[in-house]
Amino acid sequence: DAGVTQSPTHLIKTRGQQVTLRCSPKSGHDTVSWYQQALGQGPQFIFQYYEEEERQRGNFPDRFSGHQFPNYSSELNVNALLLGDSALYLCASSWTGTSGTDTQYFGPGTRLTVL
């Protein structure tokens, strides 16, 4: 059973460019969350997608946007890249069951470097 997968593994961009990161959830999961982990810090919640809609968002600007596809995979898009966007971007998948207590499982992350 494949876990959460993310692509690409590493990415180097320059300021002002746009980037798209991809995530495939664990089999049986329908919810995808994205987190940004800056060097030396804990992950920060960007947003969460369920039923192809963004249902919760953290304190990130509109330059950060996303999408969820019918097969539950997801993309994270970042426009007008800034140096401060350099970080490890983590995708987590889970199942939105009736209890709401389901665990989020994380992918290996995409390391984004903005020059």
Place this chain on the structure above:
Amino acid sequence: AQSVAQPEDQVNVAEGNPLTVKCTYSVSGNPYLFWYVQYPNRGLQFLLKYITGDNLVKGSYGFEAEFNKSQTSFHLKKPSALVSDSALYFCAVRDPINTGFQKLVFGTGTRLLVSP
């Protein structure tokens, strides 16, 4: 808003000795608490969670955590540390009110170093 604090940036322990990694939380309502571990250049691996029930939660790789409501703590423990346990450990809390929303709020992490 919910938050967690990990007061120690680093914990050092000798192999074979017990280890504790501390976490305190602040939430409105009953907390949903998690521990994750991160190895270098890797994503986060789930260790264990507390939702309700017994205050002692058992998880993966021999780890356990003790939930203490009066002290608002959720410390991670292991009876006998291994060198391979050396990694970065994160405590996290989830919004207990909107159970359909699964946003996790993480602490700053504690680096565990286990010496041979």
